[in-house]
Amino acid sequence: MKAVVLAAGYGTRLERDLQDDTSGKYSHLIGIPKPLLPVGGVPLVTHWIHCFSTVPQISSLVVVVNDLHKPLYEQWSKTLPQEVTIVSDGSNSNEGRSGAVACMALGVQGCPNDTLFVAGDTLLKCDFSLATMISKFESLKKEDGRACLVLGCPVSEENVSKHGIIEIDESDRVRHLLEKPQPHETASRLQCPCVYLISAVSLPLIQEFLDRTQEQPLSCRDATxxxxxxxxxxxxxxxxxxxxxYDVGGLQSYLSCCTEFASDGMVAAAQDLCKVK
Incomplete structure (x- = not known):
């Protein structure tokens, strides 16, 4: 199984907040991509590296980045005890970005295996178990080799329109995913963070999706x-x-993430794995 971390975004909202902040307390964060922001004493993405190391099924790791931030990720990867492949989407600006779905395709080139996709600016609450997720995924594949697995977590009424919302049936099968619907458009209050297990059989559907939408605006391919x-x-x-x-969007949500993450006691393992240099 391969793990692919999607980290090619430009974090424009956070960067704008940092530029507008007059306190000067966070100026050292300007220019740092969100996955490399410190959370609990290590870069955010390092917590995922620790998570991957806890399961034997993951045998390779790819981080998809942009050209602008690639040197920062290459420096970060040298602090890790295991090999990480850094792949660039070739873009140097937010306007030239390839889009998140294209980055999914880039991350699995030449990979015939089941793949775990994770957004590099996402962290989960302490109840999340990657081993449990993989176990359920493998069980589902025994019934149907095409089966895929996503996460669902509660979202407040006022935030429904900010997330992808999934509607599921009594067997937990996803029937629809609505991208940023208005609250009255769905009875579901489950958001779907970008943590997906896609079966090897279903991976070609990523490229098929890109082929179908290639003439459409980038926004059609920029949300997983x-x-x-x-x-x-x-x-x-x-x-x-x-x-x-944990939400990592603008400055205030990033600061809240740092506070909540620390209060949940989810720091020590990743700190042991990798120290910020």
Whole structure:
């Protein structure tokens, strides 16, 4: 199994907040991509590296980045005890970005294996167990080799329109994913963070999605939820419920993430794995 971390975004909202902050307290964070921001004493993405190291099924790791931040990720990767492949989407600006779904395809080039996709700016609450997720995924594949698995976590009423919302049936199969719907458009209050297990059989559907949308605006390919929305119409996609996620968007949500993450006691393992240099 391969793990692919999607880290090619430019974090424009956070960068704008940092530039506008007049206190000067956070000026040292300007220019740092969100996955490399310190959370609990180490870069955010390092917590995922620790998580991957806890399961034997993951045998290779790819981080998809942009050209602008590639040197920062190469420096970070040298602090890790295991090999990480850094792949660039070739972009140097937010306007020239390839889009998150294209980065998914880039991360699995030449990979015939089941793949775990993770957004590099996402962290989950302490109840999340990657081993449990993989176990359920493997069980689902025994029933149907095309099966895929995503996460579902509660979202407040006022934040429904900010996330991809999944509607599931009594068997936890995802029937629809609605990208940023208004609260009245769905009864579901489950958001779908970008933590997906896609079966090897279903991986070609990523490129098929890109081929179908290549003439459409970039926004059609820049949210992984758009691909999942199409995927649920083609293969069985199931939901694993989790308690929630930490939001890392603007400056205030980043600071809240740091506070909440530390209060949940999720720091020591990743600190042991990798020290910030």
């Amino acid at each position: 939820g758009k691909f999942i929305s199409a995927l649920v119409e083609q293969v069985p996609v199931y939901c694993l419920p989790v308690a929630g996620r």
